[in-house]
Amino acid sequence: MSENLDLVRSIYADWERGDFSSAEWADPEIEFAFVDGPEPGSWMGLQQMSARYGEWLNGWKDFRAEPEELIVVDSARILALVHNSGRGRTSGFDMEQQSVANFFEIHDGLVTRIHVYLSPAAALRAAGIREG
Numbered sequence: 001m002s003e004n005l006d007l008v009r010s011i012y013a014d015w016e017r018g019d020f021s022s023a024e025w026a027d028p029e030i031e032f033a034f035v036d037g038p039e040p041g042s043w044m045g046l047q048q049m050s051a052r053y054g055e056w057l058n059g060w061k062d063f064r065a066e067p068e069e070l071i072v073v074d075s076a077r078i079l080a081l082v083h084n085s086g087r088g089r090t091s092g093f094d095m096e097q098q099s100v101a102n103f104f105e106i107h108d109g110l111v112t113r114i115h116v117y118l119s120p121a122a123a124l125r126a127a128g129i130r131e132g
Helices: 002-016 045-057 120-126
Strands: 026-034 041-044 060-072 077-088 094-107 110-117
Touching: 002 060, 002 077, 002 094, 026 045, 041 045, 045 060, 060 094, 077 120, 094 120, 110 120
Parallel strands: 026 110
Antiparallel strands: 026 041, 060 077, 077 094, 094 110
16 A cells, blocks of 8 residues: 555656656556546547646646645555646746546556545545545
8 A cells, every 4th residue: 555655646746747748657548537627538548648638737837736735545646636737828827726636556666546626525425435
């Protein structure tokens, strides 16, 4: 279990610096999804994940994702409550969005699923965790 937590921490070490270039941590058949928000959808495989997330990231300058809390749900799943920040590439809009959630599923040392939630409450429910 600690290896999975270390893996998620290493992913965020890059993302906190705005480096989203590596996908060495991802299973080739990864499932990537925006569960809620304005453009929900699901994509399969590294190429689709990279294309969709890259498209989203291209809308931002200086985008960063910093974990506020990492919750070990079980031996394969980790829920990250995340603070995102960045500036709209076209609009110049400063985004300070607190506590979105990324739900990771990990098998054999690789992330097999990431579900992105704009609603932390929905992510907590999906993880089987009741809010406090």
